[in-house]
Amino acid sequence: MNPRRQIGRQSRLGDPRVGDLRLLFGDLHNHSLLSDGRGNPDDAFRQLREAGLDVAALTDHASTPLERLAGLTLDDYPDAQALSIGRLAPRSIDDHAWKRTAKIADAYDVPGEFTALRGFEWTEPWLGHVNVWFSEEFLPVTTPGRICGLHDFLAEAETQALFGYNHPGREPGRFGDFEVPAPHPELARRMVALEVFNRTQDFLFEGYENGARSPIADCLDAGWRPGLIGCSDEHGRTYGLVGKGRTGLWSPAHTRAGVQEALLSRRTYATREVGLRLDATLDGVPMGSVLRTGRTATLEVDCASSSYLGDHAELQLLTGSRERADDGGIRVVHRSTARLGDVVQVTVPVPDDARWLVLRVADLDQPLGSPVPTEHPARGWALAYASPWFLA
Numbered sequence: 001m002n003p004r005r006q007i008g009r010q011s012r013l014g015d016p017r018v019g020d021l022r023l024l025f026g027d028l029h030n031h032s033l034l035s036d037g038r039g040n041p042d043d044a045f046r047q048l049r050e051a052g053l054d055v056a057a058l059t060d061h062a063s064t065p066l067e068r069l070a071g072l073t074l075d076d077y078p079d080a081q082a083l084s085i086g087r088l089a090p091r092s093i094d095d096h097a098w099k100r101t102a103k104i105a106d107a108y109d110v111p112g113e114f115t116a117l118r119g120f121e122w123t124e125p126w127l128g129h130v131n132v133w134f135s136e137e138f139l140p141v142t143t144p145g146r147i148c149g150l151h152d153f154l155a156e157a158e159t160q161a162l163f164g165y166n167h168p169g170r171e172p173g174r175f176g177d178f179e180v181p182a183p184h185p186e187l188a189r190r191m192v193a194l195e196v197f198n199r200t201q202d203f204l205f206e207g208y209e210n211g212a213r214s215p216i217a218d219c220l221d222a223g224w225r226p227g228l229i230g231c232s233d234e235h236g237r238t239y240g241l242v243g244k245g246r247t248g249l250w251s252p253a254h255t256r257a258g259v260q261e262a263l264l265s266r267r268t269y270a271t272r273e274v275g276l277r278l279d280a281t282l283d284g285v286p287m288g289s290v291l292r293t294g295r296t297a298t299l300e301v302d303c304a305s306s307s308y309l310g311d312h313a314e315l316q317l318l319t320g321s322r323e324r325a326d327d328g329g330i331r332v333v334h335r336s337t338a339r340l341g342d343v344v345q346v347t348v349p350v351p352d353d354a355r356w357l358v359l360r361v362a363d364l365d366q367p368l369g370s371p372v373p374t375e376h377p378a379r380g381w382a383l384a385y386a387s388p389w390f391l392a
Helices: 016-020 041-050 080-086 095-108 148-157 185-189 215-221 256-264
Strands: 022-027 055-063 115-124 128-133 162-165 191-198 227-231 246-251 268-271 277-282 296-304 312-320 330-339 343-349 356-363 381-386 389-391
Touching (some): 041 095, 055 095, 055 128, 115 256, 148 185, 185 191, 191 215, 191 256, 191 381, 215 356, 268 277, 277 381, 296 330, 296 356, 312 343, 330 343
Parallel strands (some): 162 191, 191 227, 227 268
Antiparallel strands (some): 022 246, 115 128, 128 162, 227 246, 246 268, 268 381, 277 296, 296 343, 312 356, 356 389
16 A cells, blocks of 8 residues: 555545545454453453544453353254254353443444444354344343344334344344344345455355355345445454454444444445445435336446555446345446446446345456356456445
8 A cells, every 4th residue: 555645535426425534444343352352351342443433342252141051952953054054153242241342342432533433243154144233231142043133133122223134144033034034024125234354255146156146136126225335344353454344334323323323324335445435326316225226227346445546446336136046146237347446436336136236346357266157257356345226
């Protein structure tokens, strides 16, 4: 990175709302020795701030209580393999750890300078892991093999909490096939985040080598409307390491309330690059919003990074694919070249059957880094993903 060139925190797009927002860099998923991490929670926020992050969260595991693990049976899981995975629950936080995390976060939270958040990661080893932020209490896994306990908790006990699905597709249960809970459809408004980067990994085609569709496509096709984020999911002693996932947030204020609003508005993007700025609109509609448009739209992109300034990247506009079996559930409806640091405008098609669109910014000189369908046009190393546009 060139330390003499700092990327601005103001978007240059025409959306009048952007003028009231500032860009914050965050890492919303980290662990400590309070669960299965090795890092001291008293060091975490200091290190994350020293790494240049503006927003950070400690989200230690809340998993199946140890006293319940031995009693798990096939009544809880669909088969013996799932049951064996379900018994691998990591060490969980308790009431003391939950209160300690709040105390540490409050000590490091400085409005206008650094936003420190307490959260927890609801951790079902077979089904999936879910981060919860802005809750008063935490919930261990009370319904092994099923996500309904968490959904009930969020709908009935923690009505202001936000949540997101972590490293999607890594766990075989895939969050109950990403189904939006019929008893609580209102939860879709508060499911604000889907990790497309976790640690150093790109999850766009996670599980493809085993015959699975893209978990990003499956989640969006199921009807959830999350923003896309990147997280380091740190379990070591050093926080804020370069090269791991992080999140850009276009926030109305550098405060907890501002971060909460940025997540609710889906004005987020995922990256692994330090200091990379990304903002994008379709026909003037910000990423993360509902789009009403015809067969074409004007895509406007503001992407810059001191590491790549002046370099060229490919803009790839993605949506879901339901007809082909060999594309991982992802199709590319537009590709064009952009010079990073410039504001780019291009006309793109909007397929009639598209339910969502995602902008991927890729460096074609580097491989994607994980299994990908042969000759798939969504190729190259992803520099960033913008939050989806959701088609009305």
